[in-house]
Amino acid sequence: MNKVYLVGFMGCGKSAIGKRLSFYTKLPFYDMDHEIVQKTGMTIPQIFETYGEERFRDMETEFLQTFRDEMCIIATGGGVAMRKENRKLMRESGLVFFLDAPFRDIWRRIATDKNRPIVQRSTRSEVEKLYQKRYNAYKESAHFVVLTRQRSLSKVTEYIAFQMERLSGKPDFQPGPRSMPRSTQK
Numbered sequence: 005m006n007k008v009y010l011v012g013f014m015g016c017g018k019s020a021i022g023k024r025l026s027f028y029t030k031l032p033f034y035d036m037d038h039e040i041v042q043k044t045g046m047t048i049p050q051i052f053e054t055y056g057e058e059r060f061r062d063m064e065t066e067f068l069q070t071f072r073d074e075m076c077i078i079a080t081g082g083g084v085a086m087r088k089e090n091r092k093l094m095r096e097s098g099l100v101f102f103l104d105a106p107f108r109d110i111w112r113r114i115a116t117d118k119n120r121p122i123v124q125r126s127t128r129s130e131v132e133k134l135y136q137k138r139y140n141a142y143k144e145s146a147h148f149v150v151l152t153r154q155r156s157l158s159k160v161t162e163y164i165a166f167q168m169e170r171l172s173g174k175p176d177f178q179p180g181p182r183s184m185p186r187s188t189q190k
């Protein structure tokens with residue numbers, strides 16, 4: 005195990021918490037969206053517009069398949085945990101934390117964001133349906149479900165750092181779901 009992945013719906017805090025967690029743990033931080041933007045030289049809306057969503061999804065999978073073997077924190081994009089292949093890649097190469105936020109909080113944070121093409125092209129109720137449709141996949145991908153409701157960015161960050169520290173202290177800790185202590189395994 006050397007990576008920590010943050011998964012969850014748009015606006016649950018993956019990017020913001022990943023950055024803070026990196027500061028807290030001194031591990032490097034990568035935001036998948038940012039990496040894809042750098043590589044293509046295009047914004048996320050431009051990628052969706054030019055190549056279509058499916059090609060963007062392939063780029064996400066490519067990232068997971070090819071990203072260097074380094075101890076680090078990775079904020080995924082909100083769609084990453086939807087592919088079974090991606091869930092497997094993440095679980096086999098690290099610890100996966102699902103940031104579980106209520107839709108009401110999420111919508112407040114993302115409703116006016118111009119950089120999320122799915123939000124741009126959908127109504128509130130369509131985005132809520134997508135949230136419900138995706139929910140189980142996030143859970144399935146995760147070793148830990150982190151309830152973020154009424155918790156500040158610092159609180160959530162500290163909780164994840166605590167779990168990382170606790171697990172790295174275990175002499176027999178190895179990657180993958182089976183190695184998780186029973187009490188915390190999902």
Ligand SMILES: Nc1ncnc2c1ncn2[C@@H]1O[C@H](COP(=O)(O)OP(=O)(O)O)[C@@H](O)[C@H]1O
Binds near residue numbers: 016017021113
């Ligand atoms: N627990 C939280 N408390 C307060 N603000 C939050 C919390 N989680 C996320 N936010 C805020 O919501 C916005 C969207 O978060 P972001 O990290 O971009 O989400 P994601 O990367 O999961 O789409 C940011 O402004 C972030 O600071």
Ligand SMILES: O=C(O)C1=C[C@@H](OP(=O)(O)O)[C@@H](O)[C@H](O)C1
Binds near residue numbers: 013015082083119121
């Ligand atoms: O949920 C999604 O399908 C997406 C989430 C976005 O990332 P965030 O979850 O960081 O907003 C970004 O990858 C893209 O707009 C698609």
Ligand SMILES: [Mg+2]
Binds near residue numbers: 019020035079
């Ligand atoms: Mg993000």
